[in-house]
Amino acid sequence: MTIEVKNLVKKFGSFAALDGVDLKVDNGELVALLGPSGSGKTTLLRIIAGLDWPDSGEVTFNGADALAQGARERHVGFVFQHYALFRHMTVFENVAFGLRVQPRAVRKDEVAIRARVKELLDLVQLDWLADRYPSQLSGGQRQRIALARALAIEPRILLLDEPFGALDAKVRKELRKWLRSLHHEINVTSIFVTHDQEEALEVANRVVVMDKGKIEQIGSPDDVYDNPATAFVYGFIGESIVLPVEVANGAVSLGDRPLALAADGLSPGASKLFVRRHDMLVGPPGTGAFEGAVQHVRTFGPVQRAEVALFGGETIEIDAPRDRELRAGDRVGLEPRRYRIFAG
Amino acid sequence: MTMQLTETVRLSSSEAKARAHAETARRNLRTEPRAVRIAIISVAILFLSVFVVLPLVVVFAQAFSKGVLAYLAALSEPEALSAIRLTLLVAVISVGLNLIFGLVAAWAIAKFEFPGKTFLITLIDLPFSVSPVISGLVFVLLFGAQGYFGSWLREHDIQILFAVPGIALATTFVTFPFVARALIPLMQEQGTQEEEAAISLGASGLQTFFRVTLPNIKWGVLYGVLLCNARAMGEFGAVSVVSGHIRGETNTMPLLVEILYNEYQFVAAFAIASLLAMLALITLIAKTVLERHLDEGHDIRDH
Numbered sequence: 328m329t330i331e332v333k334n335l336v337k338k339f340g341s342f343a344a345l346d347g348v349d350l351k352v353d354n355g356e357l358v359a360l361l362g363p364s365g366s367g368k369t370t371l372l373r374i375i376a377g378l379d380w381p382d383s384g385e386v387t388f389n390g391a392d393a394l395a396q397g398a399r400e401r402h403v404g405f406v407f408q409h410y411a412l413f414r415h416m417t418v419f420e421n422v423a424f425g426l427r428v429q430p431r432a433v434r435k436d437e438v439a440i441r442a443r444v445k446e447l448l449d450l451v452q453l454d455w456l457a458d459r460y461p462s463q464l465s466g467g468q469r470q471r472i473a474l475a476r477a478l479a480i481e482p483r484i485l486l487l488d489e490p491f492g493a494l495d496a497k498v499r500k501e502l503r504k505w506l507r508s509l510h511h512e513i514n515v516t517s518i519f520v521t522h523d524q525e526e527a528l529e530v531a532n533r534v535v536v537m538d539k540g541k542i543e544q545i546g547s548p549d550d551v552y553d554n555p556a557t558a559f560v561y562g563f564i565g566e567s568i569v570l571p572v573e574v575a576n577g578a579v580s581l582g583d584r585p586l587a588l589a590a591d592g593l594s595p596g597a598s599k600l601f602v603r604r605h606d607m608l609v610g611p612p613g614t615g616a617f618e619g620a621v622q623h624v625r626t627f628g629p630v631q632r633a634e635v636a637l638f639g640g641e642t643i644e645i646d647a648p649r650d651r652e653l654r655a656g657d658r659v660g661l662e663p664r665r666y667r668i669f670a671g
Numbered sequence: 672m673t674m675q676l677t678e679t680v681r682l683s684s685s686e687a688k689a690r691a692h693a694e695t696a697r698r699n700l701r702t703e704p705r706a707v708r709i710a711i712i713s714v715a716i717l718f719l720s721v722f723v724v725l726p727l728v729v730v731f732a733q734a735f736s737k738g739v740l741a742y743l744a745a746l747s748e749p750e751a752l753s754a755i756r757l758t759l760l761v762a763v764i765s766v767g768l769n770l771i772f773g774l775v776a777a778w779a780i781a782k783f784e785f786p787g788k789t790f791l792i793t794l795i796d797l798p799f800s801v802s803p804v805i806s807g808l809v810f811v812l813l814f815g816a817q818g819y820f821g822s823w824l825r826e827h828d829i830q831i832l833f834a835v836p837g838i839a840l841a842t843t844f845v846t847f848p849f850v851a852r853a854l855i856p857l858m859q860e861q862g863t864q865e866e867e868a869a870i871s872l873g874a875s876g877l878q879t880f881f882r883v884t885l886p887n888i889k890w891g892v893l894y895g896v897l898l899c900n901a902r903a904m905g906e907f908g909a910v911s912v913v914s915g916h917i918r919g920e921t922n923t924m925p926l927l928v929e930i931l932y933n934e935y936q937f938v939a940a941f942a943i944a945s946l947l948a949m950l951a952l953i954t955l956i957a958k959t960v961l962e963r964h965l966d967e968g969h970d971i972r973d974h
Contacts, residue, residue: 378870404871405867409864412865412868413883424869428873428874429873
């Protein structure tokens with residue numbers, strides 16, 4: 328099932344939760360909607376599910392208008408952030424719910440329902456919990472039951488809202504791997520919402536970075552990490568060095584120091600230079616765009632993190648491999664291997 | 672080696688004892704001296720005995736003062752039977768109506784956002800803050816001979832005042848808040864996620880209501896119905912204004928108690944009163960049981 332969203336706008340009062348969003352998700356993809364809270368990612372997910380309605384814009388499933396259908400007709404599996412398991416039903420009945428409420432004409436008989444529920448509980452490896460109530464389960468177990476319940480209706484699309492948000496770090500890591508392999512197994516088009524970049528980069532085939540109701544970048548996990556398209560993505564994903572630079576007369580300068588960096592296509596004025604810590608290559612003094620003095624050095628396993636006072640007035644932290652030991656007081660040249668300069 | 676071991680055990684057990692002592696001492700520090708505690712508890716018990724237990728005992732003592740036979744005879748008087756029948760009928764009507772109104776109001780308030788919501792919540796409490804006599808008078812003003820709808824009702828030969836409809840209306844008005852008030856906080860706390868989950872799984876509106884919403888609030892509904900029923904059967908003020916006190920026709924149990932008492936028929940008055948007192952006791956017990964269920968519901972709430 329391909330999902331296509333065109334120019335979606337949703338306002339809550341004067342606050343624009345979605346401000347013109349376009350997105351296409353291909354059949355069988357596992358896409359992450361990544362962004363800080365208030366970026367509109369959950370609203371987008373709810374609109375795709377039919378739990379919210381846009382003020383304007385289009386949503387199509389395989390080219391057919393989805394907004395013409397209610398949540399009930401869309402056949403979308405939705406896993407809620409807090410699971411929303413039916414608290415008065417056993418695990419078995421929770422998973423069976425979607426099968427039991429089907430119209431009589433298409434409803435499976437009791438034997439078939441039992442077999443299907445058993446199959447789903449096996450899939451999420453929790454068949455031994457069938458007779459328990461949600462309150463008797465751990466967070467990770469509830470999460471998996473919520474997923475089994477959503478899968479029971481053989482959804483055309485699977486949507487997950489912060490699927491690991493309420494779990495502790497260890498369980499979260501296990502479930503991430505598990506979700507990836509599960510997606511591989513059932514291969515249903517899936518979108519999940521997260522504010523955790525590590526989660527998005529590790530689980531998804533494609534990452535959609537959102538901020539303030541707009542999509543900032545769409546790309547593979549490597550792509551968004553290595554080639555952030557906007558200043559926001561640079562700041563939000565991974566840690567970056569941010570330097571206030573000045574663009575004037577086709578040249579870039581830091582403080583009063585001109586930098587040997589290309590200024591092609593940059594608009595003049597105060598700008599920000601973004602570079603990853605590990606993309607600052609250390610060389611002897613006089614090489615590279617920057618020069619500075621090492622203040623102090625700490626080592627973390629394979630990398631050494633050095634604080635460098637740049638000539639031009641900024642102090643930055645860089646990550647360098649340990650093949651060449653740095654010491655406090657060293658003068659070094661620094662060359663940004665990959666960087667972007669954004670106006671503002 | 673063994674010696675040493677036992678020594679350690681003994682040491683640790685005496686240590687544990689010492690720790691327990693220290694713990695009690697500390698706890699004692701936090702409470703009042705024994706004399707003060709006894710005084711406070713006695714005052715509380717004495718007060719409750721005089722103001723709550725004693726009246727209850729007196730009701731039953733008076734009711735049975737001429738023996739069980741006189742008691743049963745008083746209850747089987749046609750006038751008494753008619754009052755009991757009317758009270759039950761009015762309770763069924765007003766509880767039924769308030770169950771529906773209460774559910775609808777609580778649903779609207781807990782699950783939707785709309786302008787004027789705060790006002791509606793305040794309005795629900797109105798019957799509690801208004802004197803029941805005024806609640807009754809409102810209906811006299813509306814449906815009485817000189818009232819807004821009085822002439823129209825007379826033309827169409829519809830009797831509301833001094834008849835069952837008036838009594839039911841007044842009772843419904845006075846008891847309106849109970850079900851809604853029991854459900855609003857419960858439904859607000861539960862939110863809408865389970866309903867959303869049900870709908871996304873393909874359930875219709877009715878299926879969602881009967882399979883998800885209602886089971887989640889059933890103890891709250893029962894709690895509201897129970898209190899509503901107790902008040903509906905016991906209501907005096909509002910009913911007194913609209914009833915007209917037609918003997919054997921529009922007297923409810925509380926009204927009949929007053930009439931009989933004023934006529935010095937103490938056994939009969941207290942016999943009816945004892946039924947109302949029993950209703951109160953049963954309500955109290957059922958309320959305790961329901962509150963326990965509601966608390967359990969709190970514990971298993973998963974977020």
